[in-house]
Amino acid sequence: MKYVRVWVQLVHCAFSSYASNRIDAGSYFLGKLIRFGFFWLFFISLFHYTDSFAGYTKWETLLFFVTFNLVDVLGQALFRGIYLFRNDIRKGNFDCILVKPLNSLFYILSRLTDILDILFLAPLGVALWYVVIHLPPLPAASFFLYALFLFVGLVIVLGIHILSAALTIWSMESEGMIWFYRDATAIGRFPPEIFSKPIQFVFTFCLPIIVMVAFPVKMMLGALPLFWAMMGCIIALVFLIGALVSWRVSVRRYSSASS
């Protein structure tokens, strides 16, 4: 309950910050909408010239795109605080975080909830509904499995953010890591079958972006065998545990830059 209260207070602070910079907030939100709209237009235009993309129909391809956006936006909304961590290390503010009666990792990740991304979930939800109604009728279990694997994807996103935080303690230049992740997840916009087998392997087992985005879609479409579904859950769990271990090791080795 303490952490829920703290998170709610942090959300209030984040909201105040965005509300006091209305032009910036409005421009960022519009930019996100335009980016989404242009990619949507791109996919629609692709299907003017072809009937299928890597074996998927227009609406199935759009489902990959919308799911990628869902996972990406949820991750950014909840864990945006990581982008400030580099400055905390550089200025020694992390020392002040460590002495708080609060889990330092929780504070670092959740201190900046991106209200704009939370608002963006509304048009994303509409887009998801619009795509789903154009798919062939799906059993109710598909939606449950889709939601379950979205959660699995979020676990991986959490792991990546924790790993980035751990790396930041070791190297001041690791800000590139989180932006590297942001660009690497761009592959999630498209069905994984378009990539070569080695790339699919890397993004399934090393940086499990395909598990994050493609697995929920394939579960909904009934295209993922049970073995791979369980494998996806194991990969997410192993990835998260590995990230948490690296965080613990990093914090133990942390030496302040002076606060």
Add this chain to the structure above:
Amino acid sequence: MSLSEQVTYRFGFFFARLRGLFVLVTLFFVWSAVSMKTGFFAGYSREELMTYVFGAHILRSLVFGSQSRRIASEIHDGTFSLFLVRPVNHFLFYYARELSERLLLGFFAVLEVGIIVVFFDSTFLFPSHLSVFFFVFLSVFLSHMLYYCMSYGMSMLAFWSREAMGPRFLFEWILEFLSGAFFPVSIVATNVALVFLFFALPFIYLVFMPLTIYLERVPGNQLFLSFVWQGMWIAIVAGLLRALWRRGLRAYTGEGI
């Protein structure tokens, strides 16, 4: 100065190049997938599509810059005042920084394209006439100047508002798509409204037009017209810039220094 700044943080520089490489590899596979069946897509051959993707990667490095972003924070924290007392033209100073960064990143972009072409055994087309290289060079130079003027102009918003980064984010995303940096805009512009949106604005002259010239898809009479339009847009943006600069200096208070 800009060159040494770029390579000081080598790890960060490496990650930044790796990010660009990811986008390039993703687009390579996307266009390979759509053109795999027939070897053609939307009027482009597979080789043309691949060349477009690789060319766009190089042009993004040569045309889209980031140095002028600093101007907004300099205006906000007052350090911009230092430029006003120096015998240095601010526009040209930042252009020099921008040019050095673009040349360095352009060099690495060419290397990256070479690696991808060899690694994936892909094709990079070369024009059939040497004169095309001259026209492409001219078009790229004009694109580079046009982008710099637009980017510099966006930074001028900081004279009037502390919230300059949000509009800049919006501008950059609009620019990325309308310039053809992700895909040939002719693929998307399929009705009157979209044709207007894409072709009536200056953005297509940043990436799409130079690459279309490179692929020799611009007829001779339209080639001259494209340079005229590029020059015209540079003149319009430069004129706006001049007005913004004059008004901005009057509004500038130098707070923070």
